[in-house]
Amino acid sequence: MRPSPQTRTVSILLAESNPQIRTAVRSMLLHYEFSNITEVSDSRVFMDSIRSTPYGVILLDSGIANLDAVAITRFIRSGKMGLNRTAAIILLAHRSDLAFVYEARDAGVTEFVAKPFSSAVLMTRLISALERPRPFIAADGYTGPCRRVGRLHPDIEPPKQRIDDPLTMRHEDVAVIPRHAS
Numbered sequence: 768m769r770p771s772p773q774t775r776t777v778s779i780l781l782a783e784s785n786p787q788i789r790t791a792v793r794s795m796l797l798h799y800e801f802s803n804i805t806e807v808s809d810s811r812v813f814m815d816s817i818r819s820t821p822y823g824v825i826l827l828d829s830g831i832a833n834l835d836a837v838a839i840t841r842f843i844r845s846g847k848m849g850l851n852r853t854a855a856i857i858l859l860a861h862r863s864d865l866a867f868v869y870e871a872r873d874a875g876v877t878e879f880v881a882k883p884f885s886s887a888v889l890m891t892r893l894i895s896a897l898e899r900p901r902p903f904i905a906a907d908g909y910t911g912p913c914r915r916v917g918r919l920h921p922d923i924e925p926p927k928q929r930i931d932d933p934l935t936m937r938h939e940d941v942a943v944i945p946r947h948a949s
Contacts, residue, residue: 768890770799774897777823778803782813783859784831788882792826792859795886810834817843821850824893829860836860837867837874844875844910852910853903855896859884875911877901 779796781804783789789806796804805820807813810833817825825843829836836858846852855877860867863881871879878892901913 768894770801770890770894771898774894775800776803777801777897778821779805779824779826780813780816780820780822781806781826782808782816782831783826783828784808785828788828788859792889795889798886799890813839817851818848819850822854824855824857824897825851826857826859826893829858829862837870837876840871840874840876840911846910855893855900855912857889857892857896872914873909875909877912 779801781789781792781796783792783806786808789808793804793806805816805822807816808831810831813831813834816822827836827840840856840858842848843851843854843856856875857878857880858871858876860871860879860881863879868879877896880889880892901915904911904913
């Protein structure tokens, strides 16, 4: 997947504490012709950057010292800083347990990428967040991109499975495959 010319002009904040990963991600972004990249490696510079500059994308390492990625995502989404409330926040996470994924999602993270990751995974999530953004929700208890994912086109039916498949459950004559079964 290649980004469109308009997408490649987006301002990106790359907040990564590991210099090797930071260099690798920067190389990936440059390979895909993203050129407006700001790099930070510590919490103080990160906070200064998000307070002073609007970004279209924030690539946020969950392991930056003195920075809780989930808490800072909630803070950014709250709008108290005035900038970056609607920026796409892609969490580059050291943990990928389900509780942490849900916590990040509920804080307003746009995309979740578990480390180690490939350039294909990162670029797919980045380009998807930019070229097919989900609606931004501001409601009691949640602010961020719409958390609903699923069928984008209600008139297109998903593929059916055989009724006798042990991984399916019968529900009103339609075979439904639970998400956790794959």
